[in-house]
Amino acid sequence: MWDYTDKVLDHFRNPRNVGVIEAADGVGQVGSLACGDALKLMFKLDARKERIAEIKFQTFGCASAIASSSALTEMVKGMTLAQAAQVTNKDIADYLGGLPEQKMHCSVLGREALEAAIANYSTGKTDKKILEGKVICTCFGVTEEEIERVTRENKLISVDQVTNYCKAGGGCGNCRKDIEKIVERVRVQREASTASAAKPRRLTTLQKIQLIQATMDREIRPMLKKDGGDVELIDVLDNRVIISFRGMCAHCQSAEVTMKDVVQAKLREFVGEDLQVEEDKA
């Protein structure tokens, strides 16, 4: 069984605000039967058209999808639309005392339905889901913008996490490389905005080699090992880093890409911008 909090189980067993509102001011529907969870959210504003007076939902999904929907309705009841628009998936998860990592997409579904309902009220559009920008994950219909957003709002650092939060990459897996690039881009932006990157101090040759080895052990090898591969440091000649792939990477056709996008990118980030990574051809 999942490690659900008591609050999740309470909202699952006794969901609040279930049902339909006739003549609702805003209606948002996200997800689908194919995806395994779907949420329809409806709200009615007060007489002055300012605050959410009534809100109801219908959910097809697992215990945490039902609990997330129920929690969301309790949270935003009485809020102005501007306040409601600020609610993030993390707020929903926090309200429930947390969700298992693999279930975070349930909270994202809630936030998306709320946004769709607000958009429906302000624009009158009833599109079930407005796909803005490029669709990255075709299995679950997730766009680049959505992936960027969950990555940014939840400070995600891996493709698996993105899958847990918005399902992208959880079907055929063909888009995992693309997701990896988005995660990397957001991470770089995040780090650039937090710490005005301290100038790297000058390293001795020994320090440089040690740092390269440490970076490989900490940042690179665990990632490759997840796919059954590995990499070994062979030599360091000035700014040239000679490596050799092991395991699945050794006969992987995209090893070249891995070398540039993963190994070189990580080493440049953690050790020095001028490093060139080469595969040992001996």
Added chain:
Amino acid sequence: MKNIYLDNNATSQVAPEVTEAMLPFFKDLWGNPSSMHYFGGQVRKYIETAREQVAALIGADPSEIVFTGCGTESDNMAIRGAAEAMGRDMQIVTTKVEHLAVLGPCRLLKEHGFDLVELGVDPSGQLNLPDLRKTLSGRPSIVSIMWANNETGVVFPIDEIAALTSNAGAILHTDAVQAAGKIPINVRKTPLNMLSIAGHKLHAPKGIGALYVRKGTRLATFMVGGHQENGRRGGTENVPYIVGLGRACELAAAHMNREMTTVAALRDRLENGLLASCPDTMVNGDRSHRLPNTSNISFQYIEGEAILYHLSDIGVAASSGSACTSGSLEPSHVIRAMGVPFTAAHGSIRFSLSRYNTMDDVDYVVAHMPEIVKRLRALSPFVK
């Protein structure tokens, strides 16, 4: 609270007779069967008795039984061991509805350069035998096809499959983890090469399995470094569990005829009761070729995990092929391979019974299920 266990295809209660048979091997008879003294040596004969008991359940010669750590190990030993012994000229042939313990090794071999064919199934979960015949005609093959499916209970026509493979000169392994102890198996009549058994599916504990290896089957040693099991599986024997598996097989053989009717009657009462009391439900899998204990039912428009939690709240344990419970984001590969529509795939529930279930158990579920289904459908945006 009630405690109704209907998840026996996941794991089963250890039979009290099995526990009792095992206890002496934790207390007094803890010697190493390989030792050159009376203390260890006296243990050996119990292993050989267990080997006879396992062999008797499936009509094998005791020398053809290798004890392993679990069903997954048996499957790996058979598939990878045959591939290593036979080489890459062989193609690997399996089905899309196998347990991951079979699909895993097959797909690993594909990564290692073997050609792999995964045969599909029809909406009832049955194989198309002409497809298999055609696949076998091309190349020498190592075939791994399950006897009975763990999720739907669908039983494959293994006699016909074995006739095809033996005519084609192929090696046939079958994962009989769900079938063994539930329906008759006789390897003297079915010309297959290897067959996997897992103890905990037939009322022995977890941590013990067996692989039947027909005499003359070429198989590379999987676990090297010990002379045990005739050199086929090194490692000091897990004596208490081997004894337990032997006793469990003996019990299964003794109970089988009766259980095939009594357990099937309970299963049918449950299944027909649920179909009658809950609208928009359907049975997944070929009902006329099925294990006597398994029923896989889809409750349309609602999701499996939510159903399981409500069942658990009233003391009923079952399992689901929904995405949320399969540990991935998509419904079970078995349900998908059968082409079950999404409206039903996410709401599939597997009930798997055993000799320990009663009519009261079944009637309790039939009585309470409509309320659970009604509650969840009241939440569902897909119910009009």
